[in-house]
Amino acid sequence: MEKEIVTLDKGTTCTAWNYSGQRLAAGSDNGTLAIYSPTDPASSVFTCISTFKVEETGILKVVWVPPEFGDAVACISSDGTLSLWEEIVEDDILLWNLCKRFDRSTSAVLDIQFGVFTTSLKLVAAYSDGQVKVFGLLDPLDLMNWQLQAEFQNVIESVSKSSKASCLSATVSWNPQRGEFQQLSFVLGFNSDILQLNSSKVWEFDQDHQRWLPVAELALPEDKGDQVFAVAWAPNIGRPYEVIAVATSKGISIWHIASNPDPSGRLSVERVALLSGHNGEVWQMEWDMSGMTLATTGSDGVVKLWQSNLNGAWHEQALFEPTA
Secondary structure, X not given: OOOOOOOOOOXXXXXXXXXXXXXXXXXXXXXXEEEEEEOOOOOOOEEEEEEEEOOOOOEEEEEEOOHHHOOEEEEEEOOOOEEEEEEEEEOXXXXXXXXXXXXXXXXXXXXXXXXXXXXXXXXXXXXXXOEEEEEEXXXXXXXXXXXXXXXXXOOOOOOOOOOOOOEEEXXXXXXXOOOOOOOOEEEEEEEEOOHHHHOEEEEEEEOOOOEEEEEXXXXXXXXXXXXXXXXXXXXXXXXXXXXXXXXXXXXXXXXXXXXXXXXXXXXXXEEEEEEOOOOOOEEEEEEOOOOOEEEEEEOOOOEEEEEEOOOOOEEEEEEEOOOO
16 A cells, blocks of 8 residues: 655655655745654654745755764755855754855856765766866865865867867766775766766776876767766775666666776776667666666656666666656
8 A cells, every 4th residue: 555655845856865864855836945854753644844945936956964074964055056054053942054155167067966975075067068067175173164175078089179078967976885995986978968978987087197187988889979968976885896877878788897907997887778668758766775677767757676686687666656
């Protein structure tokens, strides 16, 4: 028997789940963010515990800050503005305070994700002009204090500055591993009019030279110009390789990426599956905590779960269709 656990307000445009705090953040088309939580620890029914105005325009995406850095969310508004909000206690009342509104300059923020490296917090942001910016939190106890640490394009070879990109969307996913000796890395793809920007590329931080380098490209030669709609880096529970899912108009590709680079510093890649089954664009993909099951959804309103069998063959495990 199905049980409704939360009712979202009309006009809700995006949501984000906080695994640590068991809370749900929901953005709306009027610029309001709502926070939902269970009514009591034993209940699975969520109610709204806080609402606050983020922008006058709608909210396109909300992302929780990793829990070790506090109770905070980042919001991307429909005008491309990125803001960071933190929950504080004032006179025994929970309030949400604006920590930082990032400079938008002349381009809009399309996607952002947080990454944790040892005790430091990073933020990667992809912009509508095809630029990628990496920010670092200078003080782990102060979410206001960010520094721009790198800016580059999502290309193997540099693109002419005269070729100004127009990007409809971008998608970012950090390597979820947090080991002490794990290299800081993420995968990034664009949906743009510049073919070289689009293909998903794995970026890794070169500690020796203090710069970000593209170490892998997740596209077959004939597919490198395809627009990318979503990427998702799977958790690794002991595999000798990494697994990344990439969604384009041709389907959902599952890639295996070698852990050790070749002499040129590049990582070898292999596409092990091409999944199809959504009618229209894939909007979002999420791995489970074991990195064994992939959930996908898109413009058809269907949620699908994918798994591979013991022989490595991928198949559709479950399908959830919207109810009337």
